[in-house]
Amino acid sequence: MLICSLSIFGIVALIAYELVARSQLTIHKFGLQFFFKQAWDPVNGDFGALPFIYGTLVSSIVALIIAVPLAVGVAVFLTEMCPKFLRGPLAFLTELLAAIPSVVYGLWAVFILVPILREHLNPFLMKTLGWTGLFTGPNYGIGMLAAGVILAIMILPIISSLTREVMTAVPHTQREAVLALGATRWEMIRMGVLRNARIGIVGSIILGLGRALGETIAVTMVIGNRPEIVKSLLGLGYSMSSVIANEFSEASDDLYLSALIEIGLALFIVTIIVNAIARLLVWAVTRGAPPRVA
């Protein structure tokens, strides 16, 4: 049993070691500059990861902007408002959303979501919000926005189920106390529940972010796969995970391979940090830490 649990350490250590060892070439050649360069030129051996970092960050942020309000809304509805007979089936449905493999999300996005975006949502956004500069340029359908939307659908169940868990952990006396002061139901939820659960909710959002950063297949299928930095969300982009998925098997020389593995290493480190922060926050709330009232 001890060996089994130590093997978990072993696995994580091996992953880290392999990633570091195989990316030595680019680490030595480019140093930190690797993460701030825009060039991605396999032919001339010039590599910079900035477009991919940009694509990953922007698509994840778009996903969070869409998913967070919805997820918290669902959690509030399911824990505080929903009639009992609906609670079970609805919770099950949202959990089912988490069980769908990412390749199926990708398939759905390519054939259903992208046409909807291209025909309906994008023209609307270009007309109403075109002046911000975020929704301009050619309307491909695929691109950053499509990636953000499909990521949002994928991280929703994670955020909402954890938020639900944190909200149910808030003691009932808190709710009763606020209600006894004459609060409406919404005020009770806002003051009694959300305020006490907010650290846990932030934790669950960060956990969702961790998932969004590392998501590969669905994003690769819709983000457009062009290593450029475009301000418009309708433009084509590229993410860290999808460049690995697309180009890893064609990477012919060692430097190219090493550049891709270094991107993988960066992704590994970032997701570890993000997940660690999130876990600590969620634990702090669900493990019976005294609720903080501000």
Added chain:
Amino acid sequence: MALPQKSRKANYAWRMFANHMATGLAVLSTILVVAPLIAIFVYLLYKGASSLNLAFFTKTPAPVGESGGGMANAIVGSGILLALSSLLGVPVGIGAGIYLSEFGRGGKLANFVRFTADVLNGVPSIVMGISIYSLIVLPQKHFSALSGGVALGVMMIPTITRTTEEMLLMVPNAIREAALGLGVPNWRSVLSISLKTASPGVITGCMLAFARVAGETAPLLFTAFGNQFWSANINQPIAALPLQIYVYALSPYDEWHRLAWAGALVLILLIVISVSLVRYVTTRGVLKGAS
């Protein structure tokens, strides 16, 4: 509050308005979340069911341009990959879970292992793919079913470890004490008393991990690699259902799109059936023997 009468009334109206708004928004967001799920299922059934036929389950992929063909080799390949991954993931995961709950409970090492398991759980699947690639595929110099199985197996470990631990923690201490009081050695009490009592929950955890890796594509891209032909050799590249769906979905051929939808339907039915089975078992009381 010493507010004048009028503004108190307005204040009350505002509070009721905010209350109704919040209720409405919560209902709306629930609808918005459930809608894509239903849309995905409807399209899957609609597109997938119309292209499912016997050939899908019995034939290998047809060459480009020819119609017909199926994904029989991918279904078998997925089965082999999942069997390999379970061989690795289930024993290691359960073992680590037993350690966390029975031997190392509350210890520093156990906390550290728990944290590492969570870290492993968060490692992006594509990163898992490239590390297994450089660990197994590069030294072997060829893609193989074995490396794909290892990649999936490693991804199963954290889920199984954490659920095993949680289920074992629910076993009442009185049962352990009763066993020890009868003079049973500790290892025996752990295996035949604690683990046996918690076994339905542990099996649930294994099924969940299984369902999760069954749909993984990214770690297989550079390990199992995919194969257009029959292969049951674990030292050769092997086809897998999610990989095949991925390749077909991105191809320009309508015939292949049709097969991708059918494959997705089969995959999702597999996963939904196992997840609902798990849910059915757990809601009927996981630890019946324990209470």
